[in-house]
Amino acid sequence: MSRIGVFICHCGENIARTVDCGAVAEALREHPGVVVAEDYKYMCSDPGQQLIKKAIADNDLTGVVVCACSPHMHEKTFRRAAAQAGLNPFVVEMANIREHCSWIHDDRGEATAKAIDTARTIVEKVKHNKPLQTIRIPVTKRALVIGGGIAGIQAALDIADGGHEVVLVEKEASIGGHMSQLSETFPTLDCSQCILTPRMVEAYQHPRIKLYTWSEVEKVDGYIGNFSVTIRRKARSVDEDLCNGCGDCQAACPSRRIDSEFDAGLSRRPAIYTPFPQAVPNMPVLDREHCTLFKGRRKGLAKDACGKCKETCLKGAIDYDGQDTFVTEEIGAIVVATGFQLYDIGREQPAGLKGYGEYGYGEVPDVIDGLQFERLASASGPTGGEMLRPSDGAEPKTVVFVKCVGSRDPEKGMSYCSKICCMYTAKHTMLYKHKVHDGRAVVFYMDIRAAGKGYDEFSRRAIEEDGAEYIRGRVSRIFRDGDKVKVWGYDTLSHRQVVVDADMVVLATAVRPQPGIGELAQKLSVSYDQDGFLNEAHPKLRPVETNTAGVYLAGACQAPRDIPESVAMAGATAAKVLGLFSADELERDPSVALVDERTCIGCFNCEHVCPYGAIEHRDVCDMEGHVCGHVAYVNPGVCQGCGTCVAVCPSKSVELAGFTDDQVYAEINALAGW
Amino acid sequence: MTLAYYPGCSMHGTSREYEESLLAVAAALELGLTEIADWSCCGASSAHAADHLLGVALPARNLALAEAQGADEVLAPCAACYNRLSGAVHAVAEEPGMAAKVPEVLGRAFANSVRVLSIVELLQGLAPVIEERVAARLEPNPLEHLNIAAYWGCLLVRPAAITGFDDAERPTGMDDVISACSANPVSWNMAVECCGGAFSVSRTSSVLRLSRAIIEDARHCGADAILAACPLCHANLDFRQSAMSLRGEPPMPVLYITQLVGLALGLPMAALGFERHFVDTQPLFARLAREAEKAAAAAAERDAAKAARAAAKAGAS
Amino acid sequence: MARCYQCGKCSAGCPMGAEMALPPHDIMRLTIANDRERLFNDDSLWLCLTCETCSARCPNDVDPARVIDALRELAAGEGAEHAPRNIRAFHESFLEQIRSTGRLSEVGLIMQYKLRSGALLQDVAVAPAMLRRGKLPLRPQRIAGVGEVKALMAACERERGARAAPAAGGAAAPGAGATGGHHNGEDAR
């Protein structure tokens, strides 16, 4: 016979204001199976929890129902309290009489009656709750970091320094990400390469970091602590062990008219290339799409059209026949650090976005974006750091910087602020003025958002010391006029139209997530918002976790982030991962399915619907040991407790612990007395 | 497909050459335009400046007439009329209560079933036919040497919700028609900037300022002429051009899109109303004709030389 | 209208922006602040060419063109006509032409415009050139449905009258919106 304790919380007056807690306690006292029913001002407080513990001890309770807030709030609290009093935590349930009752009704009578019914329903359910033990699953103490930008590198280093192996997967030929393309970084103007390259080398040489560049995540199976990740190692055409990075092949390569991704299209690179001098690993990769030899093969030419790089390579490291290979790694936790890309104002746009026709759709040569300007300013850039414009290489005497291109523009499909443009545009004006002292830097802005440490002083310095002309107003049209670029703006502070004949225009375009983030999110079953940024579990309290246990977010894959934030998030994910790896086993919610093998006819409808592949076939043998049938078996480690199998089983041979048919039937039944 | 024709008030007045060339082209391409009987003024900018409902009802009356006369499409060559008519279609379809209010105010049935067509959509659709006709012409085509800047103005492309048949910032429809006529479209910057529109009479100074900027940019980008598809724009660019101080630059002829197509189809000059222009177009045509002969002569020489070489080779072997 | 964050892009692209004391983004600001007095006592509203550049390029999906249309209607409704004389003359002559013949005859328009605007010498020099080019048909074309057009315009007039009535009441109290000194935005409707 059930001995259930019911505890009604006033929640200060959140509940008591519209629900007569005393009446609820009184009504529940007479409910069959209830041995104690009390109401108290703050059940979740320490005295409240003591009340429960005492009741469990005094009345030898077999179940507890706390009528208070939503289980999402304090289910864990009350289950922990019951456990401390020796009662199995899984016979404790909550009746939601606050969010679903007192807060949404005004009539005291109605609310009290509803509270009583809700309490009764949960009491009937708890009569069927069975004590459950948490499932303990092994944890593979190896982490996977996707993306080798500053966030990925930092996360990998922190986890590896924490004593655990890390697999770092980078899509490009070298790690470093967008930070490697920058010249200097705000707010300290220290050289980006100088602070980044040591970290890259440290990651490359770290004994516990296994680095896969020119590779992508192909498939992710399993769940927290037990991921099995298949990584596609794209064919590099260069043998990693033989190559010593001498660079002869790059010099010999005849096709040199390929746009360099690293220089954001401002310079050309050969078909076999290392992205930039400090690349880690310092090993070239053969771009098979643009290489004449592979183009010939694709056209079916009998004889190879080229082979220069192979001929010149003294180490014989070039191999044209290698194909993509796949590697599977056992992983316990995953950190996503895929970073960002800049919005392109061109005509072709992904669904939901529009290009900037009024700025010429990016077809005006001297209208460039932020990263291109960084390359112009960078010593390792196409112009060796000299400020020369892309069209004719002349030194631009007037440069216009346009902020909020794409960002804060719902009409073009991006309503958010990209956060970093105000700071890097101020930096750009400084870089420009330091190189072209008599030059004129004009910035069209709406607001200056410089909220970090030393950020505002930095942007004031650009205006006060370096003489950047800040004009408050958005630009209506940009078009080419002879060798000048005409910019139609407006100064809302002096109430006059402003037309600037610029030599070069730099657009501070919006920060977008990396292309392909959608497919990666689906592989990790992580959700993303309408702009494509990955969703964190809770914006304030769990900013680096996701709703999928074991997957963490660092850097600009979650939202526009600058370098300090990306590094801080990377450290946070490392802390989460190291916390997960601190125990050998992981405790997991025991709400899993269980098959009654006596009535299962082996139709395996359950197996077809299980999204996690948690259902296996198990042989049934007769007396002589011959296999005479198969039944379904649920692997408790893999099952996540969704219950779809329970609903599709015609003979009701599967039960989901915590939400068994008995419990649901009891809840429905309790409503009959409504 | 019955195509009704809504001329608009200026077609019989300041832009008669637009109608003449349109009708000539329509005849040449057997378009079968039938003018809407008893059409009335669409109210242009004055009506909707005074009252939104009036700005919708006036054009709606013509749509209702077209419906009654069994048309399912209406050609409105004048950009202002096109904007007002399609604006009415949009308003009656989208704005709550308008669908009931308009017929009540008109005093006649109106089902809003007619589609409004602009001159550019029509000619762009006929581009292949034009191209065939141009190719079929034997004598050298002077238009091949004509660099012309396609001027859209504002009412043909904005607001996008109503016009929407081409990109509002970088439209290409007129360029297609120009290429079909074997002329060379010029890439320039003022294609969609406003010419001053209705202020032609009431605030001419603004019109001169805006139109001069358009003409200068066209010349700056190497255009011999400007192609217009709206009587208001044509008036401001052509009729007002004499009042602009073009700082010594030669005058810039302004052609109607239908006139260009007429030339391409080889229709006689007289039928296209060139004599009604304020900026004389004859010097331009004369120059083009000379260049065409020169090019033809050069081509003939080249053919002769090639034939001679071929003959010499044949003779030698 | 609350979506307007005063970025100035509409005023930047407005062809008449240079000649307007209150370019589109100022008009939006004053409309939000309900400063009728400054809005209606300025001819900027009437300098708008309705070329829709502002609405096409607004980043935050605001429609300044419609706002300006509505303000013009309100201004006309409240009798606080501040249109520059010749622009008002042009519009009134235009509508008068339609009311009388159903269509617009440019000759009639010029005549009536000159009477109303007093710009008697406007384009006189060019009239003969127009005639020579057959661009000035002297006889205005009357359409059969003139009565219908008249009725239609009258009906619209009545509709506007009915709609303007309550607003008129509001405006009856002199300068209801403009009581405070220069910062009168706070007592918005």
Add this chain to the structure above:
Amino acid sequence: MSELQDTARRLLDEGLVQVVIGWEEGPRGARPVFVTSAADCERLIFDARCVHNLATFLNPRRSQITALGKAAVVVKGCDAKAVAGLLREAQLERAGIVLIGVRCGGVAGEPATLAPPALSAETVSARCWGCDVREPESVDMLVGEAQPEPPVTADLDERVAALDALSPAERFAFWTKELSRCTQCYACRQACPLCCCERCIVEKTEPQWIETSPHPRGNFAWHLTRAQHLAGRCVGCGECERACPVGIPLGLINRKLQQVVYELYGYTVSEDPAVPAPIGAYATDDTQDFIE
């Protein structure tokens, strides 16, 4: 049907199967027979009275039949679809069964006659209307001459449409009256080849989702669940209705579900076991007009 008998005899002689399940002449029309010796093969017949769905006897829970050893079964088109249903839910191994298909020209609505009746619009069974498997393909061998199209009869679709035309209250009254006659004897379950659960949900008492007392409320719960479990699986062989002692028009419900599954997901019950049943599979762009 000598071709059928020869095939059976050959299978038994060569020891390919130990029993041939077919029909024989019975005192009140054709009845199922289990032939285990070559000599008895001449008892096998096939004509318009062979209405039973012999796939019912392949249910692995029928131990007395499985004890006879490997079986060959004579199947009409609808029976072959039922076999595919069993294969789809791993109740049978395809290699463990031999299917002798027969060309079928439709079966009789009133099969209990000594001589096979001539099929006409009045005598043919409603289930044969619009049959698309008169010559089953998924069988090992096909016997019998080509049969003509079954005559067009008062088809089920029209009667379903007639019910659809009624208001929900009228339909409710109609089914309440029909289902009030149900005594929950579960003959429909026993006759159905696809109802092969070890312990049916209706026999589960802890908790008892379906009240087994034969009042209409319990009957509604039973027939709703039986129909939902057969949605997208029922081959429309009509045996449940034929077996119902109180004549409840279950065929209407089954037919309605076949229509619903076709309208919503374009699915028709197929002879090919590889084609998955609709319930238990999904498409990301399934219709959801009924969802707010």
Add this chain to the structure above:
Amino acid sequence: MSVVNQPQRSGERAPDDSGRATAEFEPRITAFVCNWCTYTGADLAGTSRLHMASNVRIIRLPCTGRIDHVFIVKAFERGADGVIVSGCHPADCHYTAGNYHARRRFGVFRELLSFLGVDPERLTFSWVSASEGGKWADVVNETIERVRRLGPFDSYHGLAGAATPADDPFARFEMPAGATGGTAAAPADGHDAASQAPSGTGDAS
């Protein structure tokens, strides 16, 4: 051991009490919701203090995939006048595919119920995400109003009352002309399928 199939309580409403006039009729709605999206959405409606009528009783389940059609049948049997089934939007499901299976299952079951005479208006299926507190309030209020217009579902609740077929309980039901007798249920050709006992569709042996 469940106490009893149906808890005995004095205040229990006799199932076939159809005395409640629709004006002050307060429908009883049972809602089966998924824990991750709709339940959290309902929490959000609470924290936002959105007002709702108190006719709905919520039963929490891990996923709409877990919601079985027998739950709906049992809810109606136990006195519900309307049922809401709500969960995560497609592609949002915490378990990736639970809502897709539910969508197919209830797509068919809704038609089956309607065919057997249960008015689909009594059933509300909806997607409510964790951030759509407002939408949950609308779904609840709209369903209550809709079911209030339909009145109490006594025809279903009263089914058990008609246990013995002998006293024809449906005498008081004026059988709609076409439903059982006559030819309405059968097509024009007079083939009287429905009411002809015992032949059903005419081929019973």
